[in-house]
Amino acid sequence: MRLPKRREHPTQRGRLLLKILFTLVAVLGVVGGVVISLEAGDAAGAGLSVAYAFIPLPLLWLAYWWLDRYEPEPRRYKIAAFIWGAVVAVAIALAVQIGVQLTFDLSDEQMASFIAPISEEPAKGLFLLLTFLRWRRIIDGFIDGLVVAGLVGVGFAFVENIGYYAASYLGSPDLKVAGADGATSTFIVRGIFSPFAHPLFLSAFGIAIGIAVMLRSRVLKILVLGAGMAVSIALHGLWNASLSYGGGAAFVLVYLVLGALLLGLGVMAVVVRVGQVRTLERSLSYVAERGWIHPAEIPYLSRFGHRKAARNHARANYGKVAGQVVTRYQRLATEMAFLHDAIMTGRAKPHGIERTYGLLDEMHSLRPALRLPPALTPLRPR
Incomplete structure (x- = not known):
């Protein structure tokens, strides 16, 4: 006996086309990741950059898999969320940032503190918005929005980290160390102490999507989504500005604030998840009756x-x-x-x-x- 294939009710239109498109995008992403890693200057630096980018992935995937256990979303959407963050969102944000650099004479600090958050968060959040508009059953609450947003953020950080590690390996006049020591120093900051940064930034918009699903008023939906994106941009901007302008003390303060926010978000997610157990048992009892x-x-x-x-x-x-x-x-x-x-x-x-x-x-x-x-x-x- 073989288990029959799962059927969807109703069937999603254009599903095969989307699978093909995302497969092609994933292939382009692999090529792009290799090209970015080669900025390290040699094969050893490229390999080290990719290896360091991979190290946090199991922990991050495990965290969001655990959150999604009770009402798991289709695996293809979770993979698509990662691919969007790693490829599409990176490409959109990079195109916007290059365009701004060519048009305006902005410093690296201004680009990081203002342009990066304004370009990167909407580019990442576009996946959630398109998913919400096309197939609303995927994101139908707080946990779903948090999980999808987190996976998009994980994908974005994965590719971005390859670039940072490669640049640190290559070295520059602004960096005191280079080579393996430089890449390792950057990995400690980004891969060990702040792997949840990008997922945390986009979580505000993911939560907003989860709330908007339950609202009937179109005006309220737009207001909630706008507020969520504004918070995502603000969190990202605060983080980058603390590095660009604040100095060590400001960075530590912002790090502690965002750490407390992440902890509070985790506690809230656990509480909601416990509520899911009660909802499931209650509904199954009604169904049994x-x-x-x-x-x-x-x-x-x-x-x-x-x-x-x-x-x-x-x-x-x-x-x-x-x-x-x-x-x-x-x-x-x-x-x-x-x-x-x-x-x-x-x-x-x-x-x-x-x-x-x-x-x-x-x-x-x-x-x-x-x-x-x-x-x-x-x-x-x-």
């Missing part, structure tokens, strides 16, 4: 420990495909439950009812092959 699922399934569809135990039980006793069936069933149930809760609480969802019944149909098509463990507690007669 309607007879769409069996009440004994709820623990195996909600709590992570029980979900994992259910997958392990299916794989150990019935084989690999049985484990895949349970995994698919859990994901379908999670998406259906959150969607059902949104509809029942009056939040507008594109094709909400159609998608809910489509997800239920897919769940029922898997039932003949579904192998869940025995009920955790005896069910009371009804």
